[in-house]
Amino acid sequence: GENVEQHPSTLSVQEGDSAVIKCTYSDSASNYFPWYKQELGKGPQLIIDIRSNVGEKKDQRIAVTLNKTAKHFSLHITETQPEDSAVYFCAYSSGNGNQFYFGTGTSLTVIP
Amino acid sequence: GAVVSQHPSRVICKSGTSVKIECRSLDFQATTMFWYRQFPKQSLMLMATSNEGSKATYEQGVEKDKFLINHASLTLSTLTVTSAHPEDSSFYICSAAPGGYNNEQFFGPGTRLTVL
DSSP states (O other), X not given: OOOEEEEOSEEEEETTSOEEXXXXXXXXXXXXXXXXXXXXXXXXXXXEEEETTOSEEEETTEEEEEETTTTEEEEEEOSOOGGGOEXXXXXXXXXXXXXXXXXXXXXXXXXX | OOOEEEEXXXXXXXXXXXXEEEEEEXXXXXXXXXXXXXXXXXXXXXXXXXXXXXXXXXXXXXXXTTEXXXXXXXXXXXXXXXXXXXXXXXXXXXXXXXXSTTOOOEEOOOEEEEEO
């Protein structure tokens, strides 16, 4: 299965607050879960990723958590800044080669 | 490291003409390259997967004779939109995968195609 549910589709937060985006997948063979940030008119940029043998990974203000039992993974952005405003996509790889399955995207707006 | 370029960044063409888009991995060898298209406010839709030296694998519903993909080297893949029509107008994005266990993909900056 290639289904990836991503929520919410839009998210507005005040500068300094936290933002959380969640994705749910169906393929239990999934082993790689990247998150991408896409600014208007640009290609997706990898911001953080996690593999199935790890439950959480953090990089400064960004963290990703993975719950393999529930088949969901989440992106956490703390102390949000206006430049965090963009569309964020989750993705996963099923392990059958490198093919990615993408979520539907979340448009994040950080209000100054 | 892991930089992927695309050329051109934007192109406007007349209906019926063909357009070629190049995707290059600048500082690594890509065993696999992917081509996506993205409509406004939508997610990326995989069009095809190409491995160096072999024929591309197209996703269901993608016409292989219309979207010609060539992956002649480990650093270059091209997508040619043949006999373009206005409905082909879209944002085309490539990605390149170094291969191996990591499963990572690195994306190009995209090409905005407008067919008049």
